[in-house]
Amino acid sequence: MTTKQRIIAAALQLFNEQGEANVTTNHIAAHLGMSPGNLYYHFRNKNHIISAIFQQYSGHLRQSFAPVSEPTSPAMWFHYLDATFYGMWEFRFFYANLNDILQRDPELHKQYLLAQQELTINLQALLSALNRQQVLMIPEAEIAPLTDVLKLLASFWVSYQAAQSLVPNISQAVLYEGVSRVLLLLKPYFHPQFGLELANLMAHYQALSADPSDPFHK
């Protein structure tokens, strides 16, 4: 691991644990036992670190939701839903504060929009492929607005949960609950033939969202 990579990893951990707004570059340097000057040599300010983390995030989206010619279920469902969870959990500091972070760095905002555009195209292609395979039966005109709602749900589930509680409650179980909501929205569109498969998927993610070993679970 290069020093640069160590800084990125430490920043991501501290941002997620303490909230991005509460973590300065000095905190990150101290956490690594590094002088502020050494950190500054690699990243001139916090926005540059966030931008480097964002590259990881958009790389995750690009790889996980890349189009495959013919998606096959059910392994495919676990892949996409787990990838949704991974993005929400691994980069939860970003979702907790999305608009603040984007508004103060127009360059990052542009990159975010490009990543979102690519994601939108990939998700729409995926839903269309599932329609063709007769796994889902989404009216063609609803694919675009439904994709929009799914993106909103995944992007603001963390903020919604933060608003719904006086104390921070962003646990893995809470984010798996968000993943079950994605399935809930798709449920009415499943071909009846996949009812059992859908029930299994729902049960899997509902179990993860009710993990009693999770100390933060409401």
Next chain:
Amino acid sequence: MTTKQRIIAAALQLFNEQGEANVTTNHIAAHLGMSPGNLYYHFRNKNHIISAIFQQYSGHLRQSFAPVSEPTSPAMWFHYLDATFYGMWEFRFFYANLNDILQRDPELHKQYLLAQQELTINLQALLSALNRQQVLMIPEAEIAPLTDVLKLLASFWVSYQAAQSLVPNISQAVLYEGVSRVLLLLKPYFHPQFGLELANLMAHYQALSADPSDPFHK
């Protein structure tokens, strides 16, 4: 209109137009041609003004979504969907910055949670009533999580749209688009018998979300 009411109305207008973070109590006083001392006599700080605006907001929610014994469609649908739009538009500054505003005022956050709780109960009762009337056919176990998603959609549509654009784009048309998304989510649960009524509703809100006279429309 009392001075207190004038201050609340001016603050709401300025917050909505310029963003709450960009408006100080001095701006509000200047806008009203009032001395800062006079404003301070009525409201000791900006949080107190926001809290007064929030009372209007939760009053709107309480009245608009109060349970009626037997909701009758289709007038009922316009009532609830227009009330959703009104809340999103009239208090858009609040939705644009929800978590920041709640986090800095725990007392307001508590009131928000009470208002949300009441809204949740009312919305669930409404969906249950529509199920009983056989307008909707939502599996009983899905009423609670679906209500959750509808609340998330209405609460974070403004933030989502802000993230999706480099320039502010919160127009009435954009918010009507959010209202059509609420209908989109409910669409699969409509009894086939109400297909025409649903199509009319969708067309109505889609037309409002594509208003070409709206200078901000994308």
